[in-house]
Amino acid sequence: MEENQKKCYEIAERIYDLDVKVYESVGSALGRTFTDDRQTCVENLTRLMTLRPQGHLLRSELALISNMARTIKDEEVKAEVMTEYDAILKAVAELPDGFGKVDILNKKRAKLNTARTKKKFKKGDHLVICIGRTQGSAGNDIGFALADALHINYYDVEILQEVLKRLDVTNDAKVSGDKDQDGLIEDKYQKNFGEAKGLKQKLHDFNRYHGLNKDDAIFFNQSDLLCKMAKEEDFVVMGRCADVILANNHIPHISIFITAPFEQRVKRYMEVNNLSLKQAVHELKKMDKKHRKYFQFYSGVKWGDAENYDICFNSASYGIEDSVEIIERMLNKIPGVSWNKKEA
Amino acid sequence: MEENQKKCYEIAERIYDLDVKVYESVGSALGRTFTDDRQTCVENLTRLMTLRPQGHLLRSELALISNMARTIKDEEVKAEVMTEYDAILKAVAELPDGFGKVDILNKKRAKLNTARTKKKFKKGDHLVICIGRTQGSAGNDIGFALADALHINYYDVEILQEVLKRLDVTNDAKVSGDKDQDGLIEDKYQKNFGEAKGLKQKLHDFNRYHGLNKDDAIFFNQSDLLCKMAKEEDFVVMGRCADVILANNHIPHISIFITAPFEQRVKRYMEVNNLSLKQAVHELKKMDKKHRKYFQFYSGVKWGDAENYDICFNSASYGIEDSVEIIERMLNKIPGVSWNKKEA
Numbered sequence: 058m059e060e061n062q063k064k065c066y067e068i069a070e071r072i073y074d075l076d077v078k079v080y081e082s083v084g085s086a087l088g089r090t091f092t093d094d095r096q097t098c099v100e101n102l103t104r105l106m107t108l109r110p111q112g113h114l115l116r117s118e119l120a121l122i123s124n125m126a127r128t129i130k131d132e133e134v135k136a137e138v139m140t141e142y143d144a145i146l147k148a149v150a151e152l153p154d155g156f157g158k159v160d161i162l163n164k165k166r167a168k169l170n171t172a173r174t175k176k177k178f179k180k181g182d183h184l185v186i187c188i189g190r191t192q193g194s195a196g197n198d199i200g201f202a203l204a205d206a207l208h209i210n211y212y213d214v215e216i217l218q219e220v221l222k223r224l225d226v227t228n229d230a231k232v233s234g235d236k237d238q239d240g241l242i243e244d245k246y247q248k249n250f251g252e253a254k255g256l257k258q259k260l261h262d263f264n265r266y267h268g269l270n271k272d273d274a275i276f277f278n279q280s281d282l283l284c285k286m287a288k289e290e291d292f293v294v295m296g297r298c299a300d301v302i303l304a305n306n307h308i309p310h311i312s313i314f315i316t317a318p319f320e321q322r323v324k325r326y327m328e329v330n331n332l333s334l335k336q337a338v339h340e341l342k343k344m345d346k347k348h349r350k351y352f353q354f355y356s357g358v359k360w361g362d363a364e365n366y367d368i369c370f371n372s373a374s375y376g377i378e379d380s381v382e383i384i385e386r387m388l389n390k391i392p393g394v395s396w397n398k399k400e401a
Numbered sequence: 402m403e404e405n406q407k408k409c410y411e412i413a414e415r416i417y418d419l420d421v422k423v424y425e426s427v428g429s430a431l432g433r434t435f436t437d438d439r440q441t442c443v444e445n446l447t448r449l450m451t452l453r454p455q456g457h458l459l460r461s462e463l464a465l466i467s468n469m470a471r472t473i474k475d476e477e478v479k480a481e482v483m484t485e486y487d488a489i490l491k492a493v494a495e496l497p498d499g500f501g502k503v504d505i506l507n508k509k510r511a512k513l514n515t516a517r518t519k520k521k522f523k524k525g526d527h528l529v530i531c532i533g534r535t536q537g538s539a540g541n542d543i544g545f546a547l548a549d550a551l552h553i554n555y556y557d558v559e560i561l562q563e564v565l566k567r568l569d570v571t572n573d574a575k576v577s578g579d580k581d582q583d584g585l586i587e588d589k590y591q592k593n594f595g596e597a598k599g600l601k602q603k604l605h606d607f608n609r610y611h612g613l614n615k616d617d618a619i620f621f622n623q624s625d626l627l628c629k630m631a632k633e634e635d636f637v638v639m640g641r642c643a644d645v646i647l648a649n650n651h652i653p654h655i656s657i658f659i660t661a662p663f664e665q666r667v668k669r670y671m672e673v674n675n676l677s678l679k680q681a682v683h684e685l686k687k688m689d690k691k692h693r694k695y696f697q698f699y700s701g702v703k704w705g706d707a708e709n710y711d712i713c714f715n716s717a718s719y720g721i722e723d724s725v726e727i728i729e730r731m732l733n734k735i736p737g738v739s740w741n742k743k744e745a
Contacts, residue, residue, distance in 0.1 A: 116545050117559040124554040146549065159673045161539035162720030163665050170718045191708075195505035201460050205490065210468040215461040318708045321507050329503045363705060364535075364662045369713035374514045376506030386730050 061153060062107055068148050069102035075141055076122050082129045082138065090121045106152065119146065169309050170367055184209065184291040184388070185310040187300035189352065191361065192344035193322030193329075193337075194372050196315035199380045200293045206381055210292040217279050217297065224282075276355055284308060296348065300366070301356035313384065314366040317373035405497060406451055412492050413446035419485055420466050426473045426482065434465045450496065463490065513653050514711055528553065528635040528732070529654040531644035533696065535705065536688035537666030537673075537681075538716050540659035543724045544637045550725055554636040561623055561641065568626075620699055628652060640692065644710070645700035657728065658710040661717035 073091055080089040091098040105115040123142050129135040186203065190196020197213060204211035212220075280302045286292065287308045300312035317325075319341070327337040352360035363369045368387070372380055417435055424433040435442040449459040467486050473479040530547065534540020541557060548555035556564075624646045630636065631652045644656035661669075663685070671681040696704035707713045712731070716724055 113541055113557070114559060116541070117557055117563075120545065120548070120555040120557070121560055121563060124556075124560070127552075127554065159539075159669055160720045160722075161537075161542075161661050161665060161669050161716040162723075163662070163717035166715075166718050167720060167723075193505075195503075197457055197460070198505075201464065204464070208471075210471065211464040212468075213457070213461055213464070215458060216465055216468070219461075219465060314707060314713075316708045317505050318507070321505060325503055325505050361707060363658060363707055363713035364660045364715060364717075366713075367715050367718040369658075369707035369710075371510075371708060371711050372505040373507035373708075374510050374711040376504045376511060378504075379506075379511075383731055386733065387727055389730065 062103065064148075064152060065103045065106040066099065068145060068152075069099045069106065071141070071145050071148075072102055072119070072122070073098050075126075075138065075145065078141075079122055079126045079129070079138055082131065082134050083125055090118055090125070106149070115149070119149075166304075169304055169307065170311060181288070182309050183287055183289070185287045185299075185303065185308070186293045186384075187303065187310050187312045188293060188295050188315060189300070189313070189348075189360070189366065190295070190315040191317070191322060192341045192348070193326040194315050194317045195325065195377050195380075196372065197295055198377050199315055199370075199372060199384075200295050202377060202381045203384055204293040206385060207291070207293075210290060211295075212286075212292055213295040214297065217282065217294075218275075221275075221278055221282060296352075298352055298355045301352075301358070311388075312366045312368075314361055314363075314369040315372050315380070316361060316369065317371055321373045406447065408492075408496060409447045409450040410443065412489060412496075413443045413450065415485070415489050415492075416446055416463065416466070417442050419470075419482065419489065422485075423466055423470045423473070423482055426475065426478050427469060434462055434469070450493070459493070463493075510648075513648055513651065514655065525632070526653050527631055527633070529631045529643075529647065529652070530637045530728075531647065531654050531656045532637060532639050532659060533644070533657070533692075533704070533710065534639070534659040535661070535666060536685045536692070537670040538659050538661040539669065539721050539724075540716065541639055542721050543659055543714075543716060543728075544639050546721060546725045547728055548637040550729060551635070551637075554634060555639075556630075556636055557639040558641065561626065561638075562619075565619075565622055565626060640696075642696055642699045645696075645702070655732075656710045656712075658705055658707075658713040659716050659724070660705060660713065661715055665717045 073095060076090045091102075093101070102115070102118070105118070119142075123139070126135065126138045126142060129138060184207070186200075188196055188200045190200075200213075201211050276298075279297055283294065283297065283299055283302055284306050287303055287310065300310060303310045304312075316322075322341055323334065323337045326332065326341055327334060330337070330340075332340065349360040352358075356365075358365045361369075370380060370384075375383060417439060420434045435446075437445070446459070446462070449462070463486075467483070470479065470482045470486060473482060528551070530544075532540055532544045532547075534544075544557075545555050620642075623641055627638065627641065627643050627646055628650050631647055631654065644654060647654040648656075660666075666685055667678065667681045670676065670685055671678060674681070674684075676684065693704040696702075700709075702709045705713075714724060714728075719727060
């Protein structure tokens with residue numbers, strides 16, 4: 058018998074013996090998972106363990122034993138049985154073919170995921186939370202409250218536009234050599250993003266964006282801005298394909314999608330905006346379509362599809378306040394404590 | 402001026418003054434959000450506050466000021482400014498039309514959501530975690546590991562079938578009056594679910610399920626079992642539309658959907674089951690289709706759609722171990738501490 062098979066056989070014997078022990082302690086034939094004779098059962102179990110495809114069946118057998126074991130009334134016997142159960146689980150997990158061995162983790166993706174428990178923040182990493190949302194799901198409210206709770210900046214489309222507009226003013230001032238505006242160099246946005254774009258750079262940009270429509274030019278400007286910001290500060294950003302842009306540029310972030318059932322969103326949208334049912338339905342569908350189109354055009358993946366985000370959230374199940382707290386907990390932040398005190 | 406408008410006007414003045422203060426402290430014209438004269442700006446802000454539709458614009462203006470305020474170098478001035486900012490936010494939130502007032506919370510849904518921070522467990526409530534998943538996303542591995550970490554039972558389709566089979570044996574024994582099997586009455590499953598179904602009940606069941614195909618009969622049997630279990634014990638259950646069944650029966654639970662990008666799932670599925678790319682793709686699509694069909698047939702809502710779950714999870718972003726820990730954190734459980742110590 059080869060080494061691995063021998064190990065499997067030994068574990069199979071332990072599983073069978075555990076089942077017998079649980080059966081004796083519970084005192085009912087219904088408590089018994091394996092009803093065949095010892096030899097047959099152990100051989101079947103060994104087969105389950107050596108043939109990978111049946112991994113989930115072995116798990117089911119083990120779960121049946123442990124579910125039953127938890128009903129044992131004698132606490133001492135129960136503790137003894139559960140200890141052996143844990144030891145068996147560990148032994149199975151250590152088998153080269155044990156279940157749970159083949160992880161689903163995407164290393165590249167996980168490396169960029171700042172909400173993992175095992176990932177330590179490095180110096181220079183920033184907490185960047187990208188939030189996508191359906192219209193009326195209170196996603197913006199949650200994003201804004203979350204930024205406030207974490208004491209970090211909040212950016213939505215209006216703010217990003219405003220920041221870009223200010224940068225343009227600064228750049229134009231620089232290019233035209235307006236000395237009166239030199240004091241502006243101390244400004245944060247100026248410092249971070251507006252570094253002395255000379256005429257040469259301007260021409261380069263012009264050539265780069267030449268032939269693009271205005272939307273594309275704005276998208277690229279915002280993308281550049283987001284990447285620069287993500288290297289400088291912690292923030293929450295709403296929409297803008299920020300998650301995809303940052304992933305493509307290998308910049309750590311967390312991607313969250315917030316939604317709620319359509320009827321719930323309609324109900325809220327009517328109330329917030331004082332609209333009729335018909336108006337609200339029309340408006341929601343229009344805005345969702347707009348966001349979907351934008352996201353899919355620039356990202357190439359499906360908007361709102363769970364596999365394209367780290368986490369999706371149903372705001373109808375939590376409400377605004379609770380959503381913020383659950384996200385804080387996921388980030389392992391105790392509510393109220395500033396994020397900035399992170400490891401160097 | 403009516404009461405509410407007067408309040409809005411006062412807050413608008415405070416916002417304008419805060420912006421001026423931030424502008425002076427940062428020392429740059431770019432730090433200024435409002436560039437018009439005081440009167441015009443305050444009137445515009447008041448309008449933003451009294452007309453609800455512009456709620457998000459007011460939020461953007463405020464975020465711009467606070468983003469800028471966080472760059473103030475003098476810590477004392479910064480603290481002063483941020484205190485006033487917080488006070489303004491609070492004042493806005495207290496307005497009858499303030500943003501964040503209209504929550505997205507669905508009260509009925511939230512009442513059943515055991516992962517909310519505000520919801521206290523009542524005596525008799527149980528921690529029931531319903532997990533849906535795409536094939537190959539390691540959803541079952543995460544569910545099994547989660548149950549183990551929380552020291553609660555784990556049920557998948559095989560285990561539920563096994564439990565039902567055992568119940569059938571018990572019931573048949575009862576009906577046929579087999580005295581030798583009476584000892585079985587002490588058994589857990591018997592106690593909970595098999596209570597003395599007489600011949601009358603049997604006939605009732607027969608009539609009830611008459612005309613249904615085998616799948617439907619199994620579904621209804623499993624549904625009954627799940628509802629009974631959820632009133633008796635804490636557990637993790639995989640698939641079976643458990644979330645929808647429990648919601649329809651007003652039984653508290655948490656619904657989670659686990660998925661991962663298709664390519665990642667294919668990669669894992671090939672490795673776990675030793676399949677070719679073609680086989681894995683075929684098998685994944687077939688199983689996803691089967692689960693989708695089953696869920697949609699019995700639930701009437703779309704499988705894997707974020708709005709139909711409390712939370713969706715991308716296992717590729719976390720891996721098995723981290724997924725378990727993140728879910729534990731969401732539940733506000735410190736990993737390793739048994740759930741059972743809950744409030745009475």
